[in-house]
Amino acid sequence: MFESLSDRLNETFRNLTGRGALSERNIEEAMNEIRIALLEADVNYQVVKDFIAEVREECLGEKVLRGINPGQMTIKIVYDHMVKLMGEAAAPLQLTPTPAFIMMVGLHGSGKTTTSAKLALHLKQNEKKKVMLVAADLMRPAAIDQLETLANQVGVEFYADRNARSPIQVAMNVNEIARSEKFDVVIFDTAGRLQIDESLVRELVDVRNVIQPNEILLVADAALGQEAVSVATHFNDALDISGIVLTKLDGDARGGAALSMRKVTGKPIKLVGVGEKMEDLQMFHPDRMADRILGMGDVVSLVESIQQKVDEDEAAELGEV
Ligand SMILES: Nc1nc2c(ncn2[C@@H]2O[C@H](COP(=O)(O)OP(=O)(O)OP(=O)(O)O)[C@@H](O)[C@H]2O)c(=O)[nH]1
Ligand SMILES: [Mg+2]
Structure with missing residues (x-):
């Protein structure tokens, strides 16, 4: 399913994670590659434009560029926005009242x-x-x-x-x-x-x-x-x-x-x-679909667990003061 889109995004991600620190320029290049991959996958032009603008802004933020692994964080951000784009949560069928x-x-x-x-x-x-x-x-x-x-x-x-x-x-x-x-x-x-x-x-x-x-x-x-x-x-x-x-x-x-x-x-x-x-x-399920498209399930869960750890540490620190 969606092999060529997945392949292209994976190549971009490989470039991002293959190095340690990321510059703004690296992020811009990645955004450009993702934009082209989405357009080639026939995603609506306006949807691509808004998507890239949101992802780009978040990726250029302090947290990513100065984070321990900016490449992996970028993947997580792309994933999160893709889930959001497809509706966040699953929308179950409305089967009441009956019949x-x-x-x-x-x-x-x-x-x-x-x-x-x-x-x-x-x-x-x-x-x-x-x-x-x-x-x-x-x-x-x-x-x-x-x-x-x-x-x-x-x-x-x-x-x-x-x-x-x-x-x-x-x-x-x-x-x-x-x-x-x-x-x-x-x-x-x-x-x-x-x-x-x-x-x-x-x-x-x-x-x-x-x-x-x-x-x-x-x-x-x-x-x-x-x-x-x-x-x-x-x-x-x-x-x-x-x-x-x-x-x-x-x-x-x-x-x-x-x-x-x-x-x-x-x-x-x-x-x-x-x-x-x-x-x-x-x-x-928007999250499962994003997983399939990005094929990056393990990176996403890794970043999630790191973020959770950071949140817990911050909470603990706050508690001590
Ligand atoms: N590969 C694949 N084929 C599908 C899928 N869904 C439907 N098809 C095929 O698409 C063709 C048309 O499906 P139908 O269910 O008859 O389509 P329909 O909308 O009822 O068509 P009309 O009654 O003519 O308007 C059939 O050969 C199905 O087997 C799918 O998810 N994957
Ligand atoms: Mg029919």
């Missing part, structure tokens, strides 16, 4: 149907929820069949009405069934489009008004980079989404979407798709 309705929305081929089934499996297996998958994509009969096959494969309830006139009718029926049969979670797989247009938005808004979903998750293909971020912005403007699922992170995605999504849309990435199999879905 919790989740709407999956997004463009053609982004991974809505696959992700719906993966999520159903996760909720059933790990959270012991009673889950129903609903085919609200009435555009193509094959879409209904695809979801039905996956529902059988992961072993959850499935609802479709092949004669329904509109997704609204499906939504109204499901609303009743979900309550009377006490489902915990009901996942709506909606129709995609080549691009977000008025008729799609109207259809989704109608469904939203009927089911009042706990979550509206935009499913976006990470390989699209900045295009995925722009799609998310449009869906958010139209529907006020609650979160983002970034799919196909196992492919040739460069990292731009993962790093820009939160800052540009203001909405958290909640889940990530990392393969075609039903088990290939993960909760999104």
Whole structure:
């Protein structure tokens, strides 16, 4: 995942830690390299600009330049800001009150149907929820069949009405069934489009008004980079989404979407798709993602433990006076 970004950042970090003291010039050079690495990974230009400005300021501070190991501290600062950029803490799915309705929305081929089934499996297996998958994509009969096959494969309830006139009718029926049969979670797989247009938005808004979903998750293909971020912005403007699922992170995605999504849309990435199999879905944790991108987990924990020691010493000293 994001190999070329990781490789480039690692090279920069190797240069930083390979020497003892760091000059302002060394820091400036490193910032420049990181800026280029992020831009090449297709991170949003403004996001890169703000990120570098914040990291740079902190790295040029007294504490780093005069610290015992400025190279390692710089890595820790980059890590901290990367975690912050992606939203700091994980954003869990809002599954109360029940039945919790989740709407999956997004463009053609982004991974809505696959992700719906993966999520159903996760909720059933790990959270012991009673889950129903609903085919609200009435555009193509094959879409209904695809979801039905996956529902059988992961072993959850499935609802479709092949004669329904509109997704609204499906939504109204499901609303009743979900309550009377006490489902915990009901996942709506909606129709995609080549691009977000008025008729799609109207259809989704109608469904939203009927089911009042706990979550509206935009499913976006990470390989699209900045295009995925722009799609998310449009869906958010139209529907006020609650979160983002970034799919196909196992492919040739460069990292731009993962790093820009939160800052540009203001909405958290909640889940990530990392393969075609039903088990290939993960909760999104900004710290773990930053670890993966930087590949510097041991340095980060080393600096954390040193900082903790320094804090304790300072506290002890204060206590003595
Ligand atoms: N490698 C990989 N492939 C994925 C991932 N998520 C989905 N796919 C694949 O992407 C293709 C499209 O997925 P679908 O779930 O059918 O996409 P969709 O959004 O429902 O598409 P429409 O219904 O046409 O709008 C399928 O071949 C999936 O197997 C992922 O995380 N990694
Ligand atoms: Mg689909």
